[in-house]
Amino acid sequence: MKSSFRSRLCAGETLTGSWLTIGSTTTAEIMASADFDWLTIDMEHSAIGLGMAQEMIRTVEARGVTPLVRVGHNQPNLIKRVMDAGATGVIVPMVNTAEEAEQAVQSVKYPPRGFRGVGLARAQQYGFGFEEYQQWNHDNSVVIVQVEHIEAVNNLESILAVDGVDGFMVGPYDLSGSLGMPGNFSHPDVKAALERVEAIAAGSRAAPGFHVVQPDPDALEAKRAKGYRFLAYGLDSLFLGAGARKAATEARNPAGQSRG
Incomplete structure (x- = not known):
């Protein structure tokens, strides 16, 4: 049904993706053609609704890229609905305790592991593939928690x-x-918090991830060198804005034109 993204993640492979914040299947298709391992549709800090998210999931998946969704809140109904729409997994914001992490997992998984309700939507082939999906969900659905608070x-x-x-x-x-x-x-307290995260991650089976928001390849490589292997790089609006600014600058100042 879907790629073995979870098995690659659990095997220790470094997987690099990016963020979709513009509610557009065209933008999603362009980004999915860029050879990222995964793309996350952001429903926390964007105006993307569930209907558009489902179409973007479909578009990303059609290009052979793993579609994840960052939900707006660690809320079971939100998580259930994006999984029913066909997401391979979720990124859950502001998970601060083990109890909150457990809730996120249970929202993705069916009983007996979780408490996700059963629906017959796109993920379940609209009622014609529930048994296959149930097994896939048990083995391959992905839960990523966000560490974004001290x-x-x-x-x-x-x-x-x-x-x-x-x-x-x-x-x-x-x-x-x-x-x-x-x-x-660069503040010492922020650096100390990140060093603590990295020390704990080194002894964990869970894949350590980091979002390098500004598309800086040196910053990305620095995080990879620190052991992060679930890496988010930039986001659609930054790539668009950076390219547009560069093009506008070049248009105003063609190569070889005197600036005197």
Whole structure:
């Protein structure tokens, strides 16, 4: 049914993806053609609704790329609906305790592991593939929790010990914000929090992840060197904006034109 993304993640492979924040199947198709391993449809910090998310999932999947969805909240009904729409897995924001991590897992999995209700939507081939999907969901659905608060850092060992948590994603802006310094990644307290995350991750089976928001290849390589292997790189609007600004600058100042 779907790719073996979870098995690749659990096997220790480094998987690089990006973020979709523009509610457009055209943008999703362009991004999915760029050879990322996965793409996350962001329903937390965008205007994307469930109907558009389902169409974007379909588009990404058609290009052979794994579609994930970041839900807006660790809420069972939200998670159930994006999984029913066909997402391979979810990225769940602001998971600060083991109990919250357990809720995220149970929202994705059917009984007896979880409490997800049974629906017959796109994921289940509209009622003609439930048994196949049920087995796929048990074996291959993906749960990624976001570590984006100092409380999550303090509870990280117990969060990652929850069965069914396949990985985590550091949210650098919110994590620094929880320390009273949003965006100040060079502050000693922020650095210390990240060092603690990296030390705990080194002894965990869960895949460590980080979102390198600004598309800087050197920053991406630095995170890879620190052991992060579930890596988000940039997002659609930044790629679009950076390309447009570069093109506009070149149009105003053609190569060889005198600036004197």
